[in-house]
Amino acid sequence: MIDDYFPQGLAFGKAFLGRETEKLWLSQNIKQRHHTVLVAPRRFGKTSLVLNVLSEQKIPFCELNFHLIVSAKSVEKKIIDGVLNIMNQFVSTPEYKLKVIRSFFTRAKKKWTIGFRDIIGLELIPDENSNSADNIYTALMLLDELLGKKKARLFFLLMKFKNYQKSKKVFK
Numbered sequence: 001m002i003d004d005y006f007p008q009g010l011a012f013g014k015a016f017l018g019r020e021t022e023k024l025w026l027s028q029n030i031k032q033r034h035h036t037v038l039v040a041p042r043r044f045g046k047t048s049l050v051l052n053v054l055s056e057q058k059i060p061f062c063e064l065n066f067h068l069i070v071s072a073k074s075v076e077k078k079i080i081d082g083v084l085n086i087m088n089q090f091v092s093t094p095e096y097k098l099k100v101i102r103s104f105f106t107r108a109k110k111k112w113t114i115g116f117r118d119i120i121g122l123e124l125i126p127d128e129n130s131n132s133a134d135n136i137y138t139a140l141m142l143l144d145e146l147l148g149k150k151k152a153r154l155f156f157l158l159m160k161f162k163n164y165q166k167s168k169k170v171f172k
């Protein structure tokens with residue numbers, strides 16, 4: 001196979017050059033469980049840097065891309081779907097997943113609807129008039145409970161997030 005040193009997409013393997021200091025700094029932040037905000041102009045190599053570190057350290061991660069997301073409800077949906085997606089990585093049987101979800105919501109005294117999207121795909125729908133911040137917190141607590149039981153850790157990669165209030169002003 002010919003090595004592609006100039007991929008059009010993300011840089012991995014031999015195509016990923018340098019960034020030693022940034023890799024070390026990001027790895028240390030992850031080890032110490034510090035949040036990291038990466039800010040750089042377009043096409044600077046932000047995504048390649050993060051994904052290379054995560055793959056070298058074999059850290060499971062969830063990628064949430066907020067490009068074109070413009071409302072609190074759509075952020076909420078993105079995060080809830082992301083949480084369900086990650087659950088699939090850690091739970092092999094749909095029955096166990098359903099059991100964890102049901103027991104969490106019973107104890108949390110929340111009335112969310114559990115839907116079935118396809119044979120094993122679940123959908124979680126919060127009450128219609130509920131608050132998005134509250135719902136995001138609930139979804140993250142559900143994940144926290146599952147990961148705690150499995151003694152697992154996970155990296156959340158939030159991409160292209162922006163200040164929604166500010167964007168609203170720009171697009172007025």
Ligand SMILES: Nc1ncnc2c1ncn2[C@@H]1O[C@H](COP(=O)(O)OP(=O)(O)OP(=O)(O)O)[C@@H](O)[C@H]1O
Nearest residue numbers: 008009010011015016017042043044045046047048
């Ligand atoms: N360390 C690196 N060594 C060589 N090429 C790289 C490196 N990092 C990124 N590139 C190349 O630069 C380009 C942009 O990389 P990447 O998509 O990671 O940047 P980004 O900052 O996430 O971009 P965007 O702003 O579009 O999200 C890609 O073509 C990628 O292959």
Ligand SMILES: [Mg+2]
Nearest residue numbers: 046047048159
């Ligand atoms: Mg990127």
